[in-house]
Amino acid sequence: MTPSARLSAAIEVLADIAARRRPAADALKDWGLAHRFAGSGDRAAIASLVYDGLRRRASAAWIMGEDTPRAVMIGMLRLQRGLAAPTIGGLFDGSRFAPEPLSGHEQERLANGTLDDAPPAIAGDAPDWVLPSLQGLFGDDLLPELRALGRRAPLDIRINGLKLDRDAALSRLAHLSPEPTPHAPMGLRIPLGEDGRGPALHVEPEFIEGLYEIQDEGSQLATRLSGAQPGETVVDLCAGGGGKTLGLAALMRNQGRIIATDADPRRLAPIHERLRRSGAEAEIRTPRVGRARADVLEDLDGTVDRVLVDAPCTGTGTWRRNPDAKWRLRPNSLALRVSEQAQVLDRAAQLVRPGGRIVYITCSLLPEENDDAVASLLKRRLGNLTVIDSSTVLAEGASALAPFVRLTRHGVQMSPVLTGTDGFYVSMIERAG
Template identity: 40%
Template sequence: MTPSGRIQAAADLLAAVAEEARRPADAIANDFFRARRYIGGGDRRAVSELAWGAIRQKLRLDWHLARLGVQPSARLLLIAHLVLVERWTPQKLAGHYTGDRFAPAALDRAEIELVRRLAAARLLDEAMPEGIRLNLPDWALPGLKERFGDRLAEETAAMEGAAPLDLRANLLRTSRDEARQALAAEGIAAQPTPLSPWGLRVEDRKPVSATDAFRGGLVEVQDEGSQLIALLADARPGMRVADYCAGAAGKTLAMAAAMGNRGHIVACDVSAPRLEGAGKRLRRAGVDNAERHLLQPGDKWRKRRGRSFDRVLVDAPCTGSGTWRRNPDARMRTGAQDLAELSAKQAEILEDASELVRPGGRLVYATCSLLPEEDEMQVARFLERHADFVVCPVPGLWAGLRPEVDAPDPAPMLALSPARHGTDGFFVAVMERRP
């Protein structure tokens, strides 16, 4: 594709995302490129980077367009991105907006004037409201202020960067060093992650899924923070473990490997398609101590198995605010109403899952959210209702699991963040049912 053709394709992708505002942008992009197989791998990456760059800065770009009295559109959003973020000159922009075959339509008079005024501006403007300046939606600002305090600007800046590609070595098939060597033999350089004993970090966005190491189940794609949740669950050989919101079973896989395929683990979810995908991953990884269970209304499975599990992991559905650097469109797809509904759902799931924990067993509550309403406050409300549960401070657990590495944080409950830890934003609390 020509550079102009890439710009037009990026505008088309942005338009597709805008048409389905409640659907994740990465799913829309998959459909978009599947329908345009003539776009090669290099062009796909270039188009995606343009579109995702505009989505990442959409709150600020919309503010600039609104200030100039312009109704935002996919075309104008991309123009604003090229001028304000990429710092294209009006002359360079006009050289690509030519109306030639595959190129965007030529700029009209109003657009030429808009470009002129945007070129005189800067992306960050003193007149911006605090949330826009920090690139945060208003509904999330109070919670993130409470979380980070005077580190808020540093953390929000980290959320705007690209996330690294983290892998987890599958100890059922290999060691971390052997997995690293296998990747290197296929031209992919990876370094051990600093916190997870299983993790490998690939700095460049390489096609890992096309490697023999991936297809052979030696590695799985999993953010280091997600790996630490599985680590702190401390699932051991011979235990009975439930992954209550398993999804595609990323943490099920990690815990099964920690258990050495000994004991029993149940991956539960309310979505049959997600569990079907989990089955494929379990087979590739060589996991044979796991079963899948579809949770349904009126299901008596939980009641029949009450107080019988050593570990119950609840990776609860949440706003995903900790993954905004990976999913920048989620800032706009989620709102205050979603937060309220998800908080209620999290409390319900915690209640249900806690019934499975045996006396002396542990309930591990985790989210990929940075908002206290979904994290510490949720745990506090649960503990108020359940005097038979007590928090196990993470630093003490960490000392038994990773004595050679300092704990990521001294707090009793662990909150990981992009700026401090280099991971996605994750929260985890470990609670034990009193014997």
């Protein structure tokens, strides 16, 4: 496919997403099934265009003066990819499979459209209803942080310390041109191509051997901030596919006991193969569904040294990776997540022993899901739980990280501008002895 034909396809996919209000991945999959002539490179390039369009949907529509898939694509090429007007005009030439030529209005907007007077929700490409919460967190840094959330995320991997160290991994993976991550001691950053795509890491021999996992540096740091120690009993309460379970096992050197579970047993499916590949040791407890459902952790109540709660959340901290998610986010979605967080935190409070700790993690930037969720837990368990000072959490888990995070009322907040990572939040809560 020509670059122009790929643009036409991306506009078609954006129109499908807007009309049917569904995830971009589903729309792209359906487009690929309906256009089997498109090779893998074409599909990847179209996906990159679509995701970049979603990243800059509001600001691109603003400078073009209309909110249509075509206008978003034209505006994105200028704002996100830095193409000059003549170059964009050459792509929209009306030839076979190419988009129709630019109209006079489009040429004028492309040349003169500006974000100078755009409100923060437009200039920062974010839903306007979340801005009061984000303003409270970021203050004067609101717009820089929003714009950083609109950029492409880096491609990070975590070296499996159970099998080799980072220096050895740098040598083994030299063909990928990796660089050490700025903060995570076992992380490597893999450069992306001009189209925003990285190499197919999941087919590399080193991946198959379990020498690394694909994991954002922020997620790696959140696991380190858990402070998990060899010999402890640790429950990963919302383990999902097991990314943090594997990180805990490496941090604890496979010395101790890790129990991983998740309320949704389907999310646990990948964890078994990942454990086998990595050599990490963990006990998986899969809950039953339906009438036979039972609490698979009941025997552990009051005995666990550390409970990791990687809580279900809105994912506002991952907008760099999932730009379509921000446009599908609704206030009732936030309310549902806050309710789910309360339930899982209450369950963690039952599991932890006197003197033990709950490590509460989200990939959210919204205080409602972070500090407010912790404050609500403290209120419900009045006198039974206390928050560990954030400076202590950093000192115990990643002291060098201190200048690159925000210390909130109850936790540590990472962000794209300050930390260069997704927006992870970590709070440490201790049960009274």
